[in-house]
Amino acid sequence: MRDLQSKSISELLALHAAIMEELRERNVLRSANNPTGDLAEYLFCTSFGWVQESNSAKSFDAKGDDGTRFQIKGRRIHRRNGSRQLSAIRDLDGFDILAAVLFDDDYQVMRAALIPVSVVREKSTYIEHTNSYKFLLRDAIWNAGGVEDVTACLRQVERAANNR
Known part of the structure; x- marks a missing residue:
């Protein structure tokens, strides 16, 4: 988690988007909210x-x-x-x-x-x-x-x- 501090804003948002997409693939999430x-x-x-x-x-x-x-x-x-x-x-x-x-x-x-x-x-x-x-x-x-x-x-x- 400490490695997050070295990430740019764009990299953090891309990581967030990838995590949300993976949770949708696992049928945990149903929306992009x-x-x-x-x-x-x-x-x-x-x-x-x-x-x-x-x-x-x-x-x-x-x-x-x-x-x-x-x-x-x-x-x-x-x-x-x-x-x-x-x-x-x-x-x-x-x-x-x-x-x-x-x-x-x-x-x-x-x-x-x-x-x-x-x-x-x-x-x-x-x-x-x-x-x-x-x-x-x-x-x-x-x-x-x-x-x-x-x-x-x-x-x-x-x-x-x-x-x-």
Whole structure:
């Protein structure tokens, strides 16, 4: 990693692009966006066998065998930004369960949970100017009724993916 300091900006960006492309080839990423959301989807869908929806699907990202609709969100807790605010949730009626994961600075799973939409409704704040809901994945969420801690499941998939 120290060798990165000797690289030019162009070389660093080319390396970033090559890494993103390799992650797409390995089916970890599905888009060219920030990898946090795609990584979260990959880990949850691989852990639980959910079927990912197309990238253009509105309100949910995956479905379970029983038809349960999952909205999947990830947040990277960066050393420069410790916010736990997930990306905007547009429609609280479009999914049944929020599958949410917090990553550390190096994209390692810190904590993950399956959160019933009733808890998301109770703990979210509507933001008028973005026409969306803000949800913070605070530690107290894991104590809310119906929330399932799935950290160990995602870490198991993470370990397996890192060993291939």
